[in-house]
Amino acid sequence: MMLEGKVEIILGKGRGSAVRHDRTVNISPMLSGRSPAEAITCISSVYGVCANAQSHAAVLALEATMGVAPDRQTACARVLVTSMETLRENVLRIALEWPRFFGGEPEGASVRPVIGYVPRIRHALFGSRNPFAIGAGCVPDRVAALAVIDEAEALLADGIFGEPLEVWRARRGMAGFADWCALRRTAAARMIANLSERNWIHMADAGRDAVGLPHTGSAVAWPRLLAGNSRRVPFALQDGVPETTLFSRRLAEGPVESLNSSGLGARFIARLAELACLPAEMRLLLDGQGEPGTMTETDDGTGIGVVEAARGLLIHTVGLRDGRVDAYRIVSPTDWNFDSRGIAARCLATLDGHDEADRISLAHLVVNAIDPCVAYQVRAA
Template structure:
């Protein structure tokens, strides 16, 4: 079983990483992506609401994040600010999706790396909790409407869904602010995530893949709008930089100031161990973040919207894999231009955290596997193959 698909166009989204070995170490790292960064052109000429309905169908794995970013971009273009209850409900859905995505990595992808079976029951429990939350907020219609959908929060049901999520995530919670706590949790080997962290530590790979690439900073809205507007050929979408620098986005970048992650980075750099831990720390913090939002919820029918005005807008959200930015130009109720800047393009940039993290790594029989672990830790949204190119075979 694999994810290989037919070749060509939108079907053939994948990343190929080639590690060129020189003098016993990885020299040049080449990253070749066929991800269709301009696929969102398919929304051009469609009514705004149609585009918003299509987003979760086209991007169903991170459908909430994509829809949230698209909705925010459309509202920005139409000059609307979402009412606090609507913004809170959307954020709840986004946090639930992020928890579910991280949990999928830990229960579907990581067991595969350990040659273990996926924990199907655990995956289903988290998926059900996320679905229950959606039903508890918008019971009778879509939430992705400019100005907001018909929000009728059932607080008891939302609380129950968050409690279920919390219970399912409990085995992944790492209590403590120092790397010792992380190592104790890993050595308990209670979950595939802990076993993978233990294997990484046991194999001396805690610092593998550490890179000097810094976290993606806040992006000034007006500046980002101008950069994207000028990106007529999609070069920025494919190889983004900010003020000339490449950046990392995602759980490790977001959780850098968390005490446990900061301590782990101090000891081992931002390598495999810190990255695995960052994803677990972020995931297990979600239920509490969600509970903090609950009080903002209230019945809301959506703000009135004049959808025929013309303008451009930016929507940015923190998706499971990192910062996701949508930019839209609208006029006469239709989408005139649609651009998506996705986290994978930062993290799998030719000079980004994957490339810089692998450059200089020791060659040897474990190299391809170790590089695959780093790919998984950075979590591209498409299939990514790693090849080691020995001298004389280039």
């Protein structure tokens, strides 16, 4: 069951494109009448993609509605689990999918250990407990958790970047990345090299002025804006439907900012910047020095939970009646990014004038750069 539906991209002859997002499933009837604990169990069982992030947003929304607030240590530990899931999902997509864009073979064997990192860090932080149960408390084994983070960083350095993460994070501009591509032969480096060789680094540049959602580090409590728009999502801001991607999340990181672009190259570099930053950020959370980066809000009895997931911001909203779910809504990054006025449509509009074969190839790259997990189809009209 594809709970987020499917995206269809239709390329007109020579000019024009359309993005259709078929939201086929409404989860509210599945959860209506359930207790909060039952709702958490249901959500964790039906989502195959980003299951931890979905459970995380769900427990935040439900706890907000119930007036339950986790302690800081538990809040940080939950984010550590979700962050490791983000690391895993992006590593697997890079190793398995990026090679096909330049005629290579999947490189899953080199990153196979990443599959075990999420259950291991869950156990290190929560033992046999569910991190996303209502009122959960963590029982952290710092040594065990740190060992998983260290292994994840070593895997990234060897299998994704081909060099220490701090070395890659110090690279700036296309000259710095050209040097990286020349020195390293990982799938990630070959992907950027392939875009450069085809002069596609700056393709699909929708402009750096594209509106991004205020992410959880922002001082803007934007879930109130969600509530103020009658919970209609996506809502349009001044320049259109906001973007929530790894590019908008990592735009201020040095490697991304130095490219001064929102084209394909910058978007794929942003995916890599996410991975290059995560281990250090997770260590800070483990030591109690980082910020959880989640948001909760209540509005007229409705709880709102917001987490940073592998593809962008994920929102759950829930209303309870007599202690049971009365209304439930999930707003995924796909809802924003593949709206007919969203960032995917704006990127695709820049491809007009290219021949059909290039437009189709570029359209596949646009989708992968924005959301590598979405089910989609690209076809020429």
